[in-house]
Amino acid sequence: xxxxxxxxxxxxxxxxxxxxxDEDGADGGVGGRGAFTKAFKKIMGCSxxxxxxxxxxVSPAYSEG
Amino acid sequence: MLESLDNPIWFALTTEHRILARSHxxxxxxxxxxxxxxxxxxxxxxxxxxxRRLVSPGEHIAxxxxxxxxxxxxxxxxxxxxxxxxxxxxxxxxxxxxxVVLGTTDVxxxxxxxxxxxxxxxxxxxxxxxxxxxxxx
Numbered sequence: 715x716x717x718x719x720x721x722x723x724x725x726x727x728x729x730x731x732x733x734x735x736d737e738d739g740a741d742g743g744v745g746g747r748g749a750f751t752k753a754f755k756k757i758m759g760c761s762x763x764x765x766x767x768x769x770x771x772v773s774p775a776y777s778e779g
Numbered sequence: 780m781l782e783s784l785d786n787p788i789w790f791a792l793t794t795e796h797r798i799l800a801r802s803h804x805x806x807x808x809x810x811x812x813x814x815x816x817x818x819x820x821x822x823x824x825x826x827x828x829x830x831r832r833l834v835s836p837g838e839h840i841a842x843x844x845x846x847x848x849x850x851x852x853x854x855x856x857x858x859x860x861x862x863x864x865x866x867x868x869x870x871x872x873x874x875x876x877x878x879v880v881l882g883t884t885d886v887x888x889x890x891x892x893x894x895x896x897x898x899x900x901x902x903x904x905x906x907x908x909x910x911x912x913x914x915x916x
Contacts (some may be wrong), residue, residue: 726796726809738859755865759867759871760865760866760867760868761865761866761868762863762864762866763843763863763864763865765785765864766828766863766864767785767787767845767847767861767862767864768843768846768847768859768861768862769841769842769843769845769859769860769861769862770841770842770843770858770859771839771840771856771858771859772840772841772842772848772855772856772857773834773837773838773839773840773854773857774831774834774836774838774854774855775852775855776836
């Protein structure tokens with residue numbers, strides 16, 4: 715589900731918020747929507763919006779010294 | 780409506796969740812003990828500067844935007860990806876049992892449930908966000 719050597723616990727904690735199965739491809743395209751989305755659609759009767767959102771995990775940089 | 784879906788965290792923090800919002804200029808965020816979610820009115824350098832005032836050193840926060848971000852140089856992008864946003868246009872039938880009012884004494888059980896089901900990062904203060912109602916199962 716995640717590449718080895720991931721980015722730390724903070725991101726792993728965020729992933730369930732956005733559906734961990736929805737790992738995107740390099741192009742960020744809408745193809746290959748994951749099992750999370752499909753299951754959500756089946757159970758809740760919801761559909762993915764045509765326009766996807768960009769999820770960025772960011773942190774402020776601080777110079778040392 | 781579509782505009783609110785393009786910037787859902789901003790919309791939440793300026794409407795129903797505005798009482799929870801930590802704000803500075805064109806940046807909003809949930810308290811750190813509630814959620815790492817944050818938002819910018821528009822993803823400009825000035826807005827990122829506003830957001831910086833709301834984020835502690837070393838803290839990771841999550842942004843949701845309609846298009847890829849051009850992040851200023853004084854920010855790290857730890858991860859970036861496209862996600863689906865689910866919409867439901869049908870009216871859902873409400874449960875047939877009355878809801879139970881939750882209080883602070885229910886927080887340990889709520890946190891135990893989130894630990895068991897892993898819906899995302901939630902602190903004890905998330906009671907204020909996640910609602911005060913539950914249906915017994």
